Amino acid sequence: MKNKINFKTLTTVESSFKQIRLFSILFIVLCTGIVGYSVFSSYQFAEAQRQKIYVLDKGKSLMLALSQDASLNRPVEAREHIRRFHELFFTLAPDNKAIEANIKRALFMADKSAFDYYKDLSEKGYYNRIISGNIHQRVVVDSIQTNFNSYPYEMTLYGTQWIIRASNKTERSLITSCQLVNSVRSDNNPQGFTIENFKVLANKDLQTIKR
Numbered sequence: 001m002k003n004k005i006n007f008k009t010l011t012t013v014e015s016s017f018k019q020i021r022l023f024s025i026l027f028i029v030l031c032t033g034i035v036g037y038s039v040f041s042s043y044q045f046a047e048a049q050r051q052k053i054y055v056l057d058k059g060k061s062l063m064l065a066l067s068q069d070a071s072l073n074r075p076v077e078a079r080e081h082i083r084r085f086h087e088l089f090f091t092l093a094p095d096n097k098a099i100e101a102n103i104k105r106a107l108f109m110a111d112k113s114a115f116d117y118y119k120d121l122s123e124k125g126y127y128n129r130i131i132s133g134n135i136h137q138r139v140v141v142d143s144i145q146t147n148f149n150s151y152p153y154e155m156t157l158y159g160t161q162w163i164i165r166a167s168n169k170t171e172r173s174l175i176t177s178c179q180l181v182n183s184v185r186s187d188n189n190p191q192g193f194t195i196e197n198f199k200v201l202a203n204k205d206l207q208t209i210k211r
Contacts, residue, residue, distance in 0.1 A: 078180055079144045081191040082155050085109045089118075090139035090161060090174070094131045108188035110195035113178075117198060136164040139174060152179035152196060161203065169209045175202040 088106035092099050107115055121127065130137060140160045147154040156177045163170040178198045185192035 075146060075148055077191040078146060078148075078153060078155065078193060081109060081180065081189075081193045082144050082157055082178070082195070083141050084191075085114075085195060086139055086141060086157060086159060086174075086176070089114070090137065090159075092127070092130055092135075092137040094134045094136065096127075096131055099127055099130070105188065108186075109193070110178075110198055113198040114195060117200065134166060138162050138164070152181045155180055156201075160206075166211070168211055171206045171209070173202055173204055173206055174200070176200050 085106050088102045088109075091102065103118055107118070129135070138161075140162070142158045142160060145156040145158075154177075157175065159174040159176075161172040161174045163172065176199060179196045180193045181196055183189060183192050183194040
């Protein structure tokens, strides 16, 4: 009888020990889950706060701005770089200083290939004819095709070039191609790209309108 009581006692103790061990394991797992969730939530909160920028408005108040991944804006910046280069390079007035100023600003955005094209036009007297003929020239960008799947980035621009004289206006097609490489941002190159292998693929008259 005494042996049976001892056996029961041992069984009860062993069962209790198993329950305590099970509860301990469950408690540890629960604590680990809570700690892991807390760490993850803290990281997510810190990451969200990093996306916020507080801007001081003339020393009076703080304004909240949201930052974005810079890489998401690169295609937009690339198209703007191409657009601005062509507007500066092909929009000309019958004024030597104005032409030089525009070309100089455009060449900050490109490599020697653009300078070589400018030099070729200059040697052929293109800019002198604009000045002597009192001709205004401007370009309208229609579309820009981009390929960001490989580097350097391939770009093709389709635009319309207007040659405006006192007696008429000539509409010309303008198709150019180039490659874009990442460069250092500056006041003269805010998008941080450099145009390489610049080529004019087509530039022919479409129509002439008398004025």
